[in-house]
Amino acid sequence: MGWGGYIILLFGFAFLFFLGAAAALNWAHRHGQLENLEEGSRSIFDDEEPEGEQTDQFPGKK
Amino acid sequence: MSSHSTILQSINPRQDPDLSTRARLSEVDASMRTPAVLFLVSAVLWLLAGSLFAAIASIKLHQPFFAGNIEALTFGRIRTAHLNAMIYGWGTNAIFAVAPWLMGRLCRTRIRHTAILLTAGVFYNIGVTIGIGGILMGDMIGVEWLEMPAYATPLVAISFALVGVWVIIAFRWRQSNHIYVSQWYLLAAFFWLPWLYTIVQIMLIFVPVHGVVQALTNWWFAHNILGLWLTPVALACAYYMIPKVLGRPIHSYYLSLVGFWSLAFFYNWAGMHHLIGGPLPAWVISAGTVASVMMVIPVLVTAINHHMTVVGFHREGWASPTIRFIVFGAVNYTMVSLLGSAMALRSVNESVHFTHFIIGHSHHGVYAFFTMIMFGSIYFMLPRLLGREWPSAVLIKIHWWATAVGVTAMVIVLSIGGWIQGAQMNALQDVEGALVPVYTWAQVVETQTLYLVGRTLTGLLITVGHVAFAINIFWMLSKTGGSDGTTKPTLLSKLANDAR
Amino acid sequence: MKSLPLIFLGIFFTLAFSWTGLVLTTYIQLGDLEPATEALTDAEGNRIAGVFYEDDARDQLVRGENVDNEAVFPRQWSGSAERGMRVYADLGCYYCHSQQVRRQGFGSDFERGWGNRQSVPRDYIFQERVMLGTMRTGPDLANVGTRYSVLWQHQHLYLPQSINEWSTMPPFSFLYEVQPVSATRGPSPDAITPLDSWGIPDGHEVIPTQRAKDLVSYLMSLDQNYELPEMKFSQ
Numbered sequence: 001m002g003w004g005g006y007i008i009l010l011f012g013f014a015f016l017f018f019l020g021a022a023a024a025l026n027w028a029h030r031h032g033q034l035e036n037l038e039e040g041s042r043s044i045f046d047d048e049e050p051e052g053e054q055t056d057q058f059p060g061k062k
Numbered sequence: 063m064s065s066h067s068t069i070l071q072s073i074n075p076r077q078d079p080d081l082s083t084r085a086r087l088s089e090v091d092a093s094m095r096t097p098a099v100l101f102l103v104s105a106v107l108w109l110l111a112g113s114l115f116a117a118i119a120s121i122k123l124h125q126p127f128f129a130g131n132i133e134a135l136t137f138g139r140i141r142t143a144h145l146n147a148m149i150y151g152w153g154t155n156a157i158f159a160v161a162p163w164l165m166g167r168l169c170r171t172r173i174r175h176t177a178i179l180l181t182a183g184v185f186y187n188i189g190v191t192i193g194i195g196g197i198l199m200g201d202m203i204g205v206e207w208l209e210m211p212a213y214a215t216p217l218v219a220i221s222f223a224l225v226g227v228w229v230i231i232a233f234r235w236r237q238s239n240h241i242y243v244s245q246w247y248l249l250a251a252f253f254w255l256p257w258l259y260t261i262v263q264i265m266l267i268f269v270p271v272h273g274v275v276q277a278l279t280n281w282w283f284a285h286n287i288l289g290l291w292l293t294p295v296a297l298a299c300a301y302y303m304i305p306k307v308l309g310r311p312i313h314s315y316y317l318s319l320v321g322f323w324s325l326a327f328f329y330n331w332a333g334m335h336h337l338i339g340g341p342l343p344a345w346v347i348s349a350g351t352v353a354s355v356m357m358v359i360p361v362l363v364t365a366i367n368h369h370m371t372v373v374g375f376h377r378e379g380w381a382s383p384t385i386r387f388i389v390f391g392a393v394n395y396t397m398v399s400l401l402g403s404a405m406a407l408r409s410v411n412e413s414v415h416f417t418h419f420i421i422g423h424s425h426h427g428v429y430a431f432f433t434m435i436m437f438g439s440i441y442f443m444l445p446r447l448l449g450r451e452w453p454s455a456v457l458i459k460i461h462w463w464a465t466a467v468g469v470t471a472m473v474i475v476l477s478i479g480g481w482i483q484g485a486q487m488n489a490l491q492d493v494e495g496a497l498v499p500v501y502t503w504a505q506v507v508e509t510q511t512l513y514l515v516g517r518t519l520t521g522l523l524i525t526v527g528h529v530a531f532a533i534n535i536f537w538m539l540s541k542t543g544g545s546d547g548t549t550k551p552t553l554l555s556k557l558a559n560d561a562r
Numbered sequence: 563m564k565s566l567p568l569i570f571l572g573i574f575f576t577l578a579f580s581w582t583g584l585v586l587t588t589y590i591q592l593g594d595l596e597p598a599t600e601a602l603t604d605a606e607g608n609r610i611a612g613v614f615y616e617d618d619a620r621d622q623l624v625r626g627e628n629v630d631n632e633a634v635f636p637r638q639w640s641g642s643a644e645r646g647m648r649v650y651a652d653l654g655c656y657y658c659h660s661q662q663v664r665r666q667g668f669g670s671d672f673e674r675g676w677g678n679r680q681s682v683p684r685d686y687i688f689q690e691r692v693m694l695g696t697m698r699t700g701p702d703l704a705n706v707g708t709r710y711s712v713l714w715q716h717q718h719l720y721l722p723q724s725i726n727e728w729s730t731m732p733p734f735s736f737l738y739e740v741q742p743v744s745a746t747r748g749p750s751p752d753a754i755t756p757l758d759s760w761g762i763p764d765g766h767e768v769i770p771t772q773r774a775k776d777l778v779s780y781l782m783s784l785d786q787n788y789e790l791p792e793m794k795f796s797q
Contacts, residue, residue: 010587017579024568031565037319041311043240044168044302049087056307056382056442058459059452123699126723126730133736138654204651204691233566241569249566250573257577265585274683275589276692282584290577326573330580339664340694341681346588412669416660416698487698488670497673503701504728511730 085172085237091446093172094163097179098447099539101159102440104187106532108151113525115144120518124511134198142202142209143194148428149207149287150190150218156436157295158183158225161248163443164302165229168245169236173228182224189217205266205276207284212267219259226252243318247298250326254290258283274341278334285333288427293329293395296435297364300392303442304371307382313370321363328356335406338415354406361399368392383458387438390466394430398423413488418513419480426473429524434465437531450541457534464527472520479513595687597634598791635788636685639780644690646780649773651691658731660695661704661784666796675709676702677786678795685786700731707785715778716754716770724759737774743767 045051085093119141121128129135158179166173173179193210196202201211210218229252233245262283265271271279305312312318334342334350372379372389379385401423404410414420441458445451452458486509489500501509639647650656663677671677681704686692695702710718717724720738722731743749743765752775753767762768770778789795 006587006591009590010583013579013582017575020575021572024571028565028568037315038311040240040242041305041315041318043238043242044306045309045311046087049306051309051311053309054307054378054382055309056384058381058383058455122732123730126732131733131736136653136734136736137732138657139652141657142654200652202652202654204648204656204693206656206696241566246569249569253570253573254577261581270690271589273592273595273687273689274692274694275585275592277694278588279585282580323572326576327579330576331584334584336696337694339668340662341683341685343588343591343683346584349584408668415669416696420696490670490673499670499673503674504726507699507730508728 085166085170087167087170088446089172090166090170091163091443093174093176094166095447097173097176097183098159098163098443100180100183101155102444102535103539104183105152105155105159106528106535108147108155108190109528110532112144112147112152113521113528115140115147116521117518117525119144120514120521124514124518133200139198139200139202142197145207146190146194146197146210149292150210151187151194153292153428153432153436155183155187156440157251157291158186160299160436160439160443161252161295162225162229162232163447164244164298164439165232165248168238168242168302169232170238171232171235173232174235178224178228182221182228185217185224186221189214189221193218203267205280207287208262208266208280215263215267219256219263222259223256226256242302243312243315243322244298244302246322247294247301250322251291251294251298254286254294258286258290277337277340278342278346281333281336282330283333285336286330289325289329289332292428292432294325296391296395296432297325299435299439300368300388300395303384303388303439304368304392307385307442308372308375308379310371310375313367317363317367321360321367324356324363325360328353328360332357332406335402335411338406338408338411351406351408355403357399358403361396361403365392365396383452383462384438384442386462386466387434387441391431391433391435391438394426394434398426398431401426413484414480415484417480417483417487418476418510418517419484421517422473422476422480425469425476430469430473434469437461437465440535444535444538448538450538452534453537453541454534457530460530461527461534464523464530468520468524468527472517472524475513475516475520479510479516482513483510592683595684597636597687598684599634633788635790636688636786637783638688639783642776642779643783644780645772646776646778646783647689647691649777650780651693653734653777656693656695658695658697658699659701659703660698661702662694663702663704663786671702672796674701677705679786679789679793680796681786682790682793684790684792703781703784704786705784707782708787712778712782713754715781716774717757719774719777720754720768721757721760724757734774737771737777739769739771740766741769 042051049055118129118135119137122137122140126137133139162173162179190210193214196211196214197209201213202209203211229248233249262279265279266276266283270276301312301318331349331353334347335354336350338347338351340347368389372385379389405414405419405423441452483506486501486506490497491500661681663679663681664671665680666672685704714725716738718731719734721733721735722729723733738754740762749767750769752769754770756762756768760768
């Protein structure tokens with residue numbers, strides 16, 4: 001296969017990939033995946049280990 | 063706890079009666095106790111073995127007659143045993159200990175049927191032991207990072223798949239509406255690893271390709287072990303522990319999103335920078351260089367995120383062993399990656415390729431970034447699994463100082479030595495119209511002795527830290543009884559209160 | 563990001579993309595490389611095709627030729643060199659030695675006499691295990707077969723420091739046997755000449771094991787000192 005064939009193969013696949021990525025991003029936006037991002041960052045806290053409280057120290061320290 | 067479910071029910075959450083229960087963090091921790099301890103003990107034993115192999119290898123480079131004329135200890139084999147013990151023995155076992163626990167915590171679900179993890183762990187360590195034994199006995203395969211002989215690797219590959227599947231199944235049980243950034247990284251790492259390993263085992267060992275495509279596949283694989291296995295798990299830990307310990311959410315969740323996808327996209331292609339100047343099509347090597355430079359994007363994004371989360375809280379952070387190790391690791395992630403992007407430029411690569419600078423760089427990444435973050439994660443995890451506190455703050459401090467100072471010094475020593483090595487290797491002068499090397503090979507080799515001795519000494523310092531770590535862990539495991547609940551972490555005080 | 567299928571798709575495609583783009587594409591590009599003469603066509607522009615191989619009774623390198631009886635390169639290896647490649651691999655030689663000559667002007671490979679030209683993919687098509695190497699604790703070996711004799715290689719492997727006292731290369735004397743000279747049959751034809759610093763006692767000789775012989779065959783086969791259509795010697 002001459003180098004023209006490679007160009008078509010590589011660029012074709014890359015183009016399809018980017019189409020897919022754009023479609024995924026579009027889908028994500030329409031389905032609210034990208035809303036409320038900051039809420040996600042709080043999801044690791046709860047009443048046992050609440051936000052605002054440090055949860056680790058050297059042993060023996062109070 | 064609740065009713066037992068069969069393994070089949072475990073795979074499909076809809077079948078389990080206690081679906082609606084969002085597990086308490088302490089329940090999650092308790093469910094991972096046995097497998098995590100198994101993996102952790104294996105990891106620490108491999109860390110010690112790998113440190114021993116490292117010491118022998120390092121000394122041999124400036125004292126070639128050290129350890130006599132024993133074939134099994136010849137430099138080429140013992141260095142390989144060191145690498146495999148650290149990547150597959152220490153690193154991967156540490157990941158297998160921490161990652162399922164982390165996934166469970168983030169999904170608010172206890173890890174079920176941990177016998178599967180235990181089985182995988184036993185298979186895995188048997189496989190790695192046989193593999194490293196095979197390397198020392200002379201069955202090493204001539205592919206960097208994949209040297210374990212073919213009789214050991216299927217066990218390893220199966221274990222990768224088993225643990226990976228189990229972590230992903232834990233994910234199916236999630237009780238949270240939201241998928242946290244660490245979960246993206248863990249999912250990605252556990253999906254990528256078995257695929258990567260299987261493809262390369264087929265392409266290089268079982269049905270090998272011929273010619274330089276071998277080298278290309280080799281470095282696509284080896285760099286992806288760093289970038290798609292070790293790095294994402296370390297980042298997952300950092301993204302969880304830093305906010306968790308400090309009690310502050312990650313600075314910008316949006317940046318985390320950008321960081322994850324740009325890492326996923328670019329890191330895959332960066333492996334070609336190991337072959338710059340080599341007998342491969344120029345476009346392949348250029349692709350590697352471009353991707354390596356583009357890695358600046360996810361790296362800076364992560365750096366901003368972590369820095370802005372920690373800023374203003376340095377004093378509080380210093381009081382936590384976890385934060386010390388993890389922030390050290392995160393800062394070094396930024397440094398090693400930016401240095402790496404620079405090293406991928408042809409002009410820099412001309413000097414540093416083939417030198418000890420590269421070894422400094424690899425230790426910078428695998429140790430100062432990945433390993434330090436794993437240490438920090440273990441310091442956070444183990445007390446919660448066992449319901450007891452670390453026995454000795456002094457041992458933690460010894461561990462911290464020995465490894466932090468040791469690895470920093472090692473990277474500096476190897477970088478200076480390597481830079482000089484490269485400069486001397488390449489230096490040319492004009493003698494009667496012809497270009498000749500300025501330095502003889504003898505001079506290049508002899509100049510390095512100082513730096514190689516430096517590497518041995520800093521390595522020994524790091525090993526002191528490992529011994530302190532191991533003692534603390536085994537001491538903690540051998541203690542019975544819980545904590546008295548008067549010291550942090552807060553979770554332990556609540557547990558003790560429940561028990562009264 | 564809340565959707566698991568979306569995340570999975572992205573994770574899968576990033577890996578597939580790099581594998582296809584890097585590994586598969588290069589495999590397609592380089593997959594049909596064959597050994598060649600310095601030219602791929604003759605004076606009339608016809609392709610020079612076909613290769614036959616001659617076995618050499620002394621188990622030396624076999625030479626390939628094309629239909630016009632011109633040598634083609636790279637050469638196929640002998641059995642001993644192929645076994646030696648495995649010895650090289652299992653002793654971990656590639657952790658200190660590279661096997662790739664960089665182009666003139668990029669580093670000092672040419673000026674150090676490591677090769678007359680840059681290495682190209684075609685040089686490696688017959689190698690069952692390509693060990694390009696990533697460290698130069700020791701010199702590059704892509705053309706080491708052109709630089710030293712068989713005896714030198716054996717002596718150097720036995721004790722590198724006896725030839726280069728500054729060397730940090732491990733001694734491989736475990737690949738050799740020191741045994742008394744046979745009283746009935748006299749010295750062995752395989753024996754290598756010891757150097758004084760080895761301290762071999764009188765009446766003893768140093769015999770390479772089969773592994774040592776194979777390893778040296780392999781090292782002697784490392785030779786890129788021929789021109790190819792895509793890469794002529796540097797000036």
